[in-house]
Amino acid sequence: MASDVDQVTVSRSAIPEPATPTTPPDPHQHLAALVDCSDEPIISKRLDGTIISWNAAATRVFGYQPAEIIGKSILTLIPPELQHEEAEILRKLRAGERIEHFETVRMRQNGERFPISVTISPIRDAAGNVVAASKIAHDISERRKTEESLSRLAAIVDSADDAIISKTLNGIVTSWNKAAQRMFGYTAEEMIGQPILRVFPEGLFYEEDEILRKLRAGERIEHYETTRKKKNGELFQVSVTISPIIDNSGKVIGASKIARDISDKKRVEQLLIQSEKLAATGRMAAAIAHEINNPLESLINVIFLARQHSAPESRVTQLLLTAEQELERVSHIARQTLGYYKDTGAPTSVYVHELIQNVLTVYNSKVMSCDIAVDSRFNDLQKISVSKGEILQVLSNVMANAIDSMKQGGVLTITTRDVHAAPDDGIEVVFRDTGTGIAQNNLSRVFEPFFTTKGILGTGIGLWVAKQLVSRRGGQISIASSTTPKESGTTVTIFLPFVQPPSSTEGETE
Amino acid sequence: MSASESVPSLFVGFSRFVAADEPARASSELVWSDDRSQTEDVTRSKVLIVDDQRLIADTLAEILGNSGFDAVAAYDGFDALEKASRFQPHWVVTDVLMPRMNGVELAIAMRKNFPNSAILLFSGQAGISEILQDGHRQGYQFELLAKPIHPLKLIERLREN
Structure with a gap:
């Protein structure tokens, strides 16, 4: 029975047979050794679920020694809540179907559950009847962890409000998140593989040389405020932080760039400066207005009275009239420049x-x-x-x-x-x-x-x-x-x- | 203390206050009129000019007196209210920024106590919009003229109604 298992296993593993065997080794021994050397758990079971073979990797991954598990039901390895899976697996096997890369959860001897990918194939006897099954399992806990952390990172990068971009040390874009697409107007497809200079205004190309020089030296550039260009040509203000990406050997292999659109901030700053100026001017105008308009009012009244008290056709009357006209001019200017009130x-x-x-x-x-x-x-x-x-x-x-x-x-x-x-x-x-x-x-x-x-x-x-x-x-x-x-x-x-x-x-x- | 609370109470107490504080004020009152007999003429428009800058109040009162108005000058809000009670002016022309009682407070007190007097504010300053809005919030709107105003323009305005 064990030999049947081995045969099937090997054919699945597609190990090429030696082309010209001089002293043909015992194929059974040879294959048994292969199975035992495998990094992947290889198990075989009868169609009633009884385990009939168990390799070294199976011991390492599941924890059971062959003696502890051979003869036991495969359900030993399946968490209680997933045991319904086995019925379906067995149904398929009886029908001669193969189950490939089925990702599920199995249980170690210590009760720990772990993600696994299994490929299960029917084993046939000489007459072609399915008599047992081989099961190659692959512990995917590590892969899952890496995948999860990668996808978590990708989600963070993609949901960020800041543009997050990576580029090579030659300034070629290697990644481009959604915020970058929103901010610059270019899609990831349009930018990946392209020079980052596409988003630089023509006059600022020199900045990139300086940035790359610093990056190669392993330096980081923080909160650098500059201008960048959108796909539609519009210029806007950004604050960028650029860090070198360093590989395991400590070599700088690229750069990550986080850019924040600060146009609104700049606009608000500008408005604030303007309104402060205006408020100061307003206060000054109000103060001056009071000091000018009141004496003007008195003066106009005094001259008007003086005119009333002088002989109608006299030189004095004429002069006072001129003075009044000139004062009217001053008054008007004062109103124009100082008199801005609601x-x-x-x-x-x-x-x-x-x-x-x-x-x-x-x-x-x-x-x-x-x-x-x-x-x-x-x-x-x-x-x-x-x-x-x-x-x-x-x-x-x-x-x-x-x-x-x-x-x-x-x-x-x-x-x-x-x-x-x-x-x-x-x-x-x-x-x-x-x-x-x-x-x-x-x-x-x-x-x-x-x-x-x-x-x-x-x-x-x-x-x-x-x-x-x-x-x-x-x-x-x-x-x-x-x-x-x-x-x-x-x-x-x-x-x-x-x-x-x-x-x-x-x-x-x- | 908001203007709405202060003005009526100030007015209620004004005559006592003025009498105690400035007993000489009433006698310094200026009445400009070419002909005393015309003072009794009911068709002659009575104008009370209020400005803490005496030169402005006095000269305007004189000019208006020369132009056929019965004009009295007052130099602050309390003074104005006291004179108004005796003079019963058709018009009150008041400065806005004055110490102790501003022109809007005076105008509101006038509205309440002498509803038959029309009120004109005149000011040389831009910074009075807050004072005006105080009045506004209490439901009072007053016409505002900008200082300096030529006497003939003021006269023209006073003759309009």
């Missing part, structure tokens, strides 16, 4: 063109002295409910910019019209100047606080304030400009809806 008074119903005429009056002398022709076409037929102070400020700021851009003269066209279009009806005001224009690269920034193209003469808050005020009223302000010689100029379009947004009537805190 007009929390109730909105009033006005014609926008009346407000524009107001502003034109204030700027009249400046317009004249710069040789600017004003062409106004007012077609707003409907009053609109606005905070007068705020809209005057918006119009003044836009007007002042137009004048500043036409130092050598030009034409300022101001139009107003009712717009009846979904979703909002409202009034559109357009200021078009023939001034120097704004360079395209600056155009997108003109509504940013503290951005100015006027050097030290500009505060950089005019259009920003205008945008805040218009937005709060539920409107929009946009700008278009050209610097092409002879066609240069800037057009500012302001749209104010008739319907006041609900939030603007409520007191907001800032």
Whole structure:
């Protein structure tokens, strides 16, 4: 019976027979030795489950000596809750089927359960009847452990929010996790085998040389903040930590790179700096405003009174009148630069063109002295409910910019019209100047606080304030400009809806 | 102490307070009018100007007096409330940032005690929005003019209604 087992086992192991045996060894002995030398437990059993052979590896893995187990049921090795498996195995064996790499759990002599992979084949007698079974088992505890820890690691890497990438010391990507795909836009298939330089902006290629140099020296690069490029070309800020990957012999064989998108953080930092600047400026403006506007108020009153007390056609009256006009100019400038406060008074119903005429009056002398022709076409037929102070400020700021851009003269066209279009009806005001224009690269920034193209003469808050005020009223302000010689100029379009947004009537805190 | 609690109580006690603290104040009251007989004219608009900067309050009162108004100057909120009780102004034009009682507190006290007086705030400062919002939260809205304001513009505004 034992010889039957051996035959089957060997044929399964596909050991080639010696080509030209000079002194043919006893094949039985030879095969028995092979079975005993095997690293894998090899067991045979009858179809009733009785164990009939047991090799050395079986003893090592299961713990039983052959004498302890031969003649016992195979169920000895099967945990009670899995003994139903045996019936199925035996059914298949009787049908002549082979069971390959069946992964299950078996029990050692000490009761310890362990994962195992078994291949079970029917053993036939000379007549071809299945009379027994051979079972080659493979203890897969170690493999399972490795597999589990690998898959756990893979899951961690893949579920990380940070891009985790590995690369060779030549900068070729060897792994690319899901976050890397999200962050850079390239899939793992697109990046593995490709140079990491694909995600570097052109100007920063030199960084990679430096990174690789440090890695080869076994150095780690921590929290290095730089710029990288997405698949769509968009640049973004990252913080990267790069560590050398070292093999068992201590040799650096590659690098792992963990990248975090810090664009949002940077943006918040930037905003914070800006708002701090703004708050400081605001505090200063408020303090100065108080110290300037009150004396101005007194002065205007005093001069007004002095004028009332002087002879109507006298030189004194004339001089006081001039002084009053000049003070009016100072007052206006003070209001423009220092008087940015929220007009929390109730909105009033006005014609926008009346407000524009107001502003034109204030700027009249400046317009004249710069040789600017004003062409106004007012077609707003409907009053609109606005905070007068705020809209005057918006119009003044836009007007002042137009004048500043036409130092050598030009034409300022101001139009107003009712717009009846979904979703909002409202009034559109357009200021078009023939001034120097704004360079395209600056155009997108003109509504940013503290951005100015006027050097030290500009505060950089005019259009920003205008945008805040218009937005709060539920409107929009946009700008278009050209610097092409002879066609240069800037057009500012302001749209104010008739319907006041609900939030603007409520007191907001800032 | 919130404004809502402080103002009425301050007002209730104001006359006692003013009498004890500044007994001379009432006699320093300035009434600018070209013709005393016109003071009794019911068509003549009565304006109370309140500013802790006396030069502003006095000059405005004088200018308004010259322009056909009956104008009285007051130099703080308590002073203003006391004068208002006797003067019964059609208009109160008040500064906002004043010591002891700010313009919004004064305006709220005026609304409660002299509902027939119209109120105009005027201020030279950007930092008053919080004070205005205090009033806002209590349900009070006041018109605000920016300082400096040309006297003719103020007169124009006072004649509007």
